[in-house]
């Protein structure tokens with residue numbers, strides 16, 4: 001029996017090689033008919049035997065094309081039309097704005113073999129791409145995704161390129177960034193003054209400079225990177241000194257998985273993600289013997305590693321044969337530099353040379369960062385290679401929602417139907433540049449995805465600029481959402497669970513419903529409600545933000561709360577090594593309650609222990625004290641410290657005085673830091689279990705969702721996971737969005753939707 005099937009597919013299916021893929025599938029199944037792009041997505045008519053059609057439908061649904069995302073497939077069966085063969089037909093008129101834009105795609109293997117084939121006309125051409133690979137999101141100015149709406153619009157294709165572009169059987173058919181050496185963008189090598197260097201070949205010249213130890217800024221897909229030889233101590237030290245970045249780890253780029261395996265331990269899942277189309281930075285366990293400079297990731301067990309994802313990277317790594325430091329080019333907290341003129345202007349005190357080109361980046365996008373945990377990818381930063389593909393939810397949102405995120409690691413999101421468009425990583429909203437980027441990106445996303453928010457969700461923090469932005473909007477409904485509630489619901493939505501959970505939110509800072517700073521929270525949560533059932537006791541933060549970068553202040557203040565004047569007689573290095581004047585100031589502030597804020601933050605408790613044990617008293621990047629404490633923890637240590645519980649107004653407070661006293665006793669008895677660190681981690685994991693059991697017994701809830709930046713701590717996460725699963729809990733943590741504040745917007749959106757639904761009832 002012959003039959004014809006008519007298929008409509010919606011999703012990220014244009015500009016990603018979807019038609020050639022369908023073409024090949026149809027031929028494989030002996031079908032005739034055609035495929036084309038239309039205003040909605042992709043339209044297919046295919047006919048053949050019933051069996052072949054069935055197999056074809058299964059294969060389409062089971063799509064093995066990682067760069068495409070299908071939101072919806074509809075199909076109808078009808079009588080055959082008598083097609084003779086299978087064709088790719090020209091697109092039907094497109095003026096609807098709703099076809100989603102693809103993320104940026106790493107160079108494909110077909111393009112790579114051309115790139116390194118001396119006989120190919122694109123041999124060594126650093127902008128080679130096709131329908132399966134190349135820039136997308138970062139070059140799109142407007143929709144629909146056509147060349148005229150990208151930063152490629154100013155390049156007129158030569159005859160050969162336009163021939164490929166027009167030919168449905170060519171793998172560059174409608175590849176919008178299609179170009180070659182004759183008609184396309186070109187590289188130049190500039191010196192510090194922005195003057196072009198007289199070189200025959202930019203790549204060869206730049207490779208030589210890198211080999212000689214210079215720092216080169218190069219333009220990638222989403223912005224500039226600073227690169228230098230990762231085995232050259234002087235080059236790395238220079239980069240650190242010039243970037244004023246004493247400790248924060250740099251990522252490195254290696255040519256292939258094999259090279260990564262020489263530097264780091266790597267399992268199959270890690271290799272798959274490292275070599276996959278998204279090309280994130282993957283955190284891998286550093287090997288003890290290593291050619292790269294220790295300074296690249298000081299005091300770390302992990303290295304951020306990524307493989308080349310643009311032809312320029314491939315050429316540079318191949319030509320130089322180096323392992324390269326590859327770090328975002330920005331000045332301290334400002335966003336990544338992405339315009340040529342800006343690059344020379346802002347980076348001339350850091351970079352010695354610049355590789356620039358005349359294909360403009362329209363929207364800056366940092367590299368994504370992830371790790372593999374329990375065989376699953378866990379995103380720490382969701383950006384280039386993932387943005388702007390939407391997350392698909394089970395449930396449709398009733399309104400178009402804008403969720404503004406938090407002020408640290410800002411990511412906002414917009415929703416339409418069951419699609420959640422998470423923005424690229426915007427950064428910390430503490431300077432004008434980032435704030436501008438936040439506002440511009442919101443309007444860019446609204447336009448690109450044709451979303452007109454009628455509901456806006458924001459964090460309750462009175463000083464967040466993201467919240468100020470939200471509150472200033474006109475003609476929209478606005479909902480403020482508690483930070484840790486958003487964290488937990490983000491984790492629930494990430495895992496697509498809707499049942500009530502025990503939500504455990506551990507982070508550095510979040511504005512609490514009582515006006516204090518929360519961060520060690522045990523919440524009973526569903527999408528529209530939370531109840532705070534337990535938390536760390538409040539302890540003082542003397543002097544606000546300053547104390548966060550100087551954890552010794554918080555540690556000292558806590559010691560005074562616990563020991564009073566006896567603190568001075570403790571005779572521990574932590575106090576003995578501090579300046580007496582400073583000690584007196586903190587003591588005075590604590591005693592007289594001057595300029596103290598109060599927090600239940602688990603992140604700060606890690607900072608305190610890090611400071612007390614002498615691991616880190618002041619920090620140079622966010623989370624440093626806690627990270628360095630984690631890195632030294634002895635995995636074989638199973639001891640724990642004491643802590644107490646106090647009942648207050650039906651809530652449990654976790655009292656930490658005994659914990660601190662135990663740690664001080666260990667310090668005084670000369671116990672080593674790796675033991676103290678491990679015992680502390682074990683204790684926190686124990687708190688998680690104890691509170692989960694307490695809530696299960698009183699509320700009958702058996703699922704635990706973890707969220708917050710503290711759960712980037714693998715030593716802790718491993719232990720919490722083991723304790724909870726051993727005790728029969730359902731365990732949920734983040735995968736698709738970060739556990740840190742970069743995942744908050746998702747929770748805000750889902751809560752806002754649920755609250756509005758509740759109001760409508």
Ligand code: ZN
Nearest residue numbers: 108111130133
């Ligand atoms: Zn390609």
Ligand code: ZN
Nearest residue numbers: 158161180183
């Ligand atoms: Zn050309």
Ligand code: FE
Nearest residue numbers: 507509510741
């Ligand atoms: Fe947070």
